[in-house]
Amino acid sequence: xxxxxxxxxxxxxxxxxxxxxxxxxxxxxxxxxxxxxxxxxxxxxxxxxxxxxxxxxxxxxxxxxxxxxxxxxxxxxxxxxxxxxxxxxxxxxxxxxxxxxxxxxxxxxxxxxxxxxxxxxxxxxxxxxxxxxxxxxxxxxxxxxxxxxxxxxxxxxxxxxxxxxxxxxxxxxxxxxxxxxxxxxxxxxxxxxxxxxxxxxxxxxxxxxxxxxxxxxxxxxxxxxxxxxxxxxxxxxxxxxxxxxxxxxxxxxxxxxxxxxxxxxxxxxxxxxxxxxxxxxxxxxxxxxxxxxxxxxxxxxxxxxxxxxxxxxxxxxxxxxxxxxxxxxxxxxxxxxxxxxxxxxxxxxxxxxxxxxxxxxxxxxxxxxxxxxxxxxxxxxxxxxxxxxxxxxxxxxxxxxxxxxxxxxxxxxxxxxxxxxxxxxxxxxxxxxxxxxxxxxxxxxxxxxxxxxxxxxxxxxxxxxxxxxxxxxxxxxxxxxxxxxxxxxxxxxxxxxxxxxxxxxxxxxxxxxxxxxxxxxxxxxxxxxxxxxxxxxxxxxxxxxxxxxxxxxxxxxxxxxxxxxxxxxxxxxxxxxxxxxxxxxxxxxxxxxxxxxxxxxxxxxxx
Amino acid sequence: xxxxxxxxxxxxxxxxxxxxxxxxxxxxxxxxxxxxxxxxxxxxxxxxxxxxxxxxxxxxxxxxxxxxxxxxxxxxxxxxxxxxxxxxxxxxxxxxxxxxxxxxxxxxxxxxxxxxxxxxxxxxxxxxxxxxxxxxxxxxxxxxxxxxxxxxxxxxxxxxxxxxxxxxxxxxxxxxxxxxxxxxxxxxxxxxxxxxxxxxxxxxxxxxxxxxxxxxxxxxxxxxxxxxxxxxxxxxxxxxxxxxxxxxxxxx
Numbered sequence: 001x002x003x004x005x006x007x008x009x010x011x012x013x014x015x016x017x018x019x020x021x022x023x024x025x026x027x028x029x030x031x032x033x034x035x036x037x038x039x040x041x042x043x044x045x046x047x048x049x050x051x052x053x054x055x056x057x058x059x060x061x062x063x064x065x066x067x068x069x070x071x072x073x074x075x076x077x078x079x080x081x082x083x084x085x086x087x088x089x090x091x092x093x094x095x096x097x098x099x100x101x102x103x104x105x106x107x108x109x110x111x112x113x114x115x116x117x118x119x120x121x122x123x124x125x126x127x128x129x130x131x132x133x134x135x136x137x138x139x140x141x142x143x144x145x146x147x148x149x150x151x152x153x154x155x156x157x158x159x160x161x162x163x164x165x166x167x168x169x170x171x172x173x174x175x176x177x178x179x180x181x182x183x184x185x186x187x188x189x190x191x192x193x194x195x196x197x198x199x200x201x202x203x204x205x206x207x208x209x210x211x212x213x214x215x216x217x218x219x220x221x222x223x224x225x226x227x228x229x230x231x232x233x234x235x236x237x238x239x240x241x242x243x244x245x246x247x248x249x250x251x252x253x254x255x256x257x258x259x260x261x262x263x264x265x266x267x268x269x270x271x272x273x274x275x276x277x278x279x280x281x282x283x284x285x286x287x288x289x290x291x292x293x294x295x296x297x298x299x300x301x302x303x304x305x306x307x308x309x310x311x312x313x314x315x316x317x318x319x320x321x322x323x324x325x326x327x328x329x330x331x332x333x334x335x336x337x338x339x340x341x342x343x344x345x346x347x348x349x350x351x352x353x354x355x356x357x358x359x360x361x362x363x364x365x366x367x368x369x370x371x372x373x374x375x376x377x378x379x380x381x382x383x384x385x386x387x388x389x390x391x392x393x394x395x396x397x398x399x400x401x402x403x404x405x406x407x408x409x410x411x412x413x414x415x416x417x418x419x420x421x422x423x424x425x426x427x428x429x430x431x432x433x434x435x436x437x438x439x440x441x442x443x444x445x446x447x448x449x450x451x452x453x454x455x456x457x458x459x460x461x462x463x464x465x466x467x468x469x470x471x472x473x474x475x476x477x478x479x480x481x482x483x484x485x486x487x488x489x490x491x492x493x494x495x496x497x498x499x500x501x502x503x504x505x506x507x508x509x510x511x512x513x514x515x516x517x518x519x520x521x522x523x524x525x526x527x528x529x530x531x532x533x534x535x536x537x538x539x540x541x542x543x544x545x546x547x548x549x550x551x552x553x554x555x556x557x558x559x560x561x562x563x564x565x566x567x568x569x570x571x572x573x574x575x576x577x578x579x580x581x582x583x584x585x586x587x588x589x590x591x592x593x594x595x596x597x598x599x600x601x602x603x604x605x606x607x
Numbered sequence: 608x609x610x611x612x613x614x615x616x617x618x619x620x621x622x623x624x625x626x627x628x629x630x631x632x633x634x635x636x637x638x639x640x641x642x643x644x645x646x647x648x649x650x651x652x653x654x655x656x657x658x659x660x661x662x663x664x665x666x667x668x669x670x671x672x673x674x675x676x677x678x679x680x681x682x683x684x685x686x687x688x689x690x691x692x693x694x695x696x697x698x699x700x701x702x703x704x705x706x707x708x709x710x711x712x713x714x715x716x717x718x719x720x721x722x723x724x725x726x727x728x729x730x731x732x733x734x735x736x737x738x739x740x741x742x743x744x745x746x747x748x749x750x751x752x753x754x755x756x757x758x759x760x761x762x763x764x765x766x767x768x769x770x771x772x773x774x775x776x777x778x779x780x781x782x783x784x785x786x787x788x789x790x791x792x793x794x795x796x797x798x799x800x801x802x803x804x805x806x807x808x809x810x811x812x813x814x815x816x817x818x819x820x821x822x823x824x825x826x827x828x829x830x831x832x833x834x835x836x837x838x839x840x841x842x843x844x845x846x847x848x849x850x851x852x853x854x855x856x857x858x859x
Binding site: 037038040043045046055095099100101103104105106107109111135136138141142145146152183214246248339342343347348461462463507508510512514515516 | 618619620621640642648651652653655656657659660662663664665666667668669670671685687706707710713717721725726727728729733737738739740741742743744747750751754755757758786787790792793825
């Protein structure tokens with residue numbers, strides 16, 4: 001077993017990880033990035049429509065308006081100190097990306113071009129505003145490429161296709177991670193002063209998802225098993241417009257450019273649910289509207305999907321109706337949404353400039369995750385106690401700037417703003433301290449667990465358990481929830497965990513590139529996170545943002561202006577159903593903006 | 608419908624499987640809109656867990672799953688059954704060492720990528736107002752096509768010149784260099800042209816044209832290589848690159 005020593009270790013090479021690595025490195029730290037994928041395969045690269053920042057390049061905009069939209073979009077659960085940081089630093093972060101060479105689209109004046117996006121408004125909800133800075137419909141691709149390029153320029157050390165499978169704690173301090181080198185199967189110990197988790201989300205818990213196969217929540221699960229609580233796991237966003245049955249994302253930018261949602265009667269149904277900004281309401285609102293239309297028999301052909309229509313004929317009819325002078329033509333759609341057109345033509349045989357796209361909500365983004373403060377330091381209780389040496393940023397983290405529902409474009413803002421803060425904080429932290437010692441045999445537990453999985457000769461393949469998990473979570477812990485359904489999902493997950501322990505079957509007993517074993521280990525992570533999401537959801541007896549309960553339809557600000565912190569017994573293996581979770585609801589939402597500005601106080605949320 | 612799969616296998620750790628061989632699999636209940644990647648997953652998840660491949664996003668954006676499907680380099684997640692028919696042959700991309708089944712050693716590919724200074728260079732002061740550097744829509748459009756590259760290696764591993772000589776930097780690295788050479792904001796174009804003017808740079812390209820149809824992002828790869836050649840010959844970058852397609856513009 002090899003042992004490496006780096007002052008700062010970054011786990012994950014998406015936008016947040018690369019930004020953190022870049023800043024830790026520029027700050028003088030000796031940095032290593034460990035990623036189970038080649039960095040350019042990271043899921044940041046699939047983000048499409050834009051990154052929000054109140055640049056005001058096309059019309060007046062202010063960070064305070066961005067903050068307001070974010071707080072309202074998050075249904076008042078977001079910590080307002082974090083939202084303030086997000087909205088203020090977004091501007092500088094986007095400008096910095098441009099200085100790093102990111103090829104944003106341009107206005108006629110040569111400035112960064114901006115488009116409309118769901119939930120982003122001017123003047124506290126008055127009308128949609130052009131805030132999303134874009135590079136065609138591949139903004140995330142350009143962010144990922146640009147940050148990776150800058151890391152190469154900065155000579156950051158990468159361990160590509162090294163998969164982190166455990167975090168090492170010693171005396172309440174995080175001192176590194178264990179990774180398996182995929183090509184050889186060998187375990188490596190990474191001894192660090194500071195470790196930042198930027199491992200992304202866990203959309204693969206659900207059956208219809210926009211997420212890559214790789215999004216199995218490894219970083220969150222690893223931390224969870226070593227005593228870090230998970231925060232707000234009940235808040236998981238379903239993006240309204242995934243390609244029917246496949247889940248592939250169709251950017252909100254389609255609606256930003258004028259696209260509309262249509263039911264089987266040809267009605268633009270969002271006029272009913274969000275009379276003011278209609279199809280550009282925030283994602284939880286739109287996803288629920290689609291489900292309600294389908295439930296009332298207004299899905300297309302009576303099935304569980306509706307249409308997203310960007311054909312110029314339809315869009316121009318509604319633009320004329322709204323008294324707007326702008327008109328859309330085919331060339332503009334081709335120019336602004338090339339990848340979306342390609343997806344639909346490739347996977348559906350549908351040409352969106354001629355006919356509407358069949359869409360349904362798709363599991364998309366975790367608002368919850370590893371709790372952190374605004375410097376990306378991991379905090380482990382309701383008193384904001386810092387876990388020394390451990391950091392998290394991006395989707396895996398819960399800072400919480402998204403609250404109960406994230407606004408479109410804010411994931412990219414989150415990862416550059418808090419990735420950068422994490423990198424800076426680590427560079428400072430490692431200067432002042434020595435390495436804490438490693439415990440004896442730090443890899444013993446995980447080595448035994450991997451050996452157990454590799455030697456599993458039971459009767460159930462991992463794929464069977466994974467499908468069962470995805471199905472039950474889609475049914476019970478999806479867009480709409482009620483107690484019996486959630487309880488059933490929780491029971492099912494616990495039974496699946498038990499089978500994972502006792503009846504798993506693995507074909508590949510080798511060491512080199514053993515994706516059979518790795519996929520099974522990832523499934524264990526998904527099961528842990530599914531269980532925590534279901535249990536957290538059951539516990540929250542209200543509806544807020546993405547957590548929408550049929551048995552508790554109202555938001556309850558008296559009782560629930562708090563975050564959920566869920567903890568599990570420590571240990572590596574999913575524990576087969578005997579889990580006794582502890583749920584703490586004493587962590588109050590930060591409302592610092594509301595203290596000086598009434599507009600940030602919770603109120604009825606309408607669009 | 609039913610599918611007959613023929614997959615090139617190799618496992619360095621198992622006697623009898625440590626030389627490349629073909630293995631056949633049958634799948635039933637296949638839809639013509641299924642992606643080849645989904646079918647490979649069905650083989651792995653339902654029949655043989657040892658089948659090894661790389662994949663991530665599953666919709667043609669991350670570049671993990673380039674492979675040779677019915678003799679042509681494709682992304683397995685971007686090819687549907689209706690595109691290739693019911694007899695599907697899958698093998699690893701050519702010209703890079705095979706590590707296991709469909710997984711090849713990508714390090715030589717990324718070494719070439721890193722050799723062309725694939726990063727933005729501009730050491731002048733940023734604008735005093737603290738805002739973005741300006742760039743006209745026309746200038747932005749000149750290198751739009753090559754910004755789409757996802758480093759999947761489909762182009763490089765379809766190139767006979769690369770098969771013949773692995774020292775050749777290859778189409779993907781040239782595409783990445785093109786993206787910066789013709790970006791008016793970048794200042795290192797001369798260094799990149801020097802690197803690509805070396806014997807294993809652009810001149811190994813014989814315009815065989817395999818790379819362009821191989822690109823899953825529909826980048827005009829041969830055209831981009833041609834523009835780099837012209838820039839080296841001319842010793843300048845102005846007036847050479849032309850846009851190949853529309854780009855996004857402001858919606859003002």
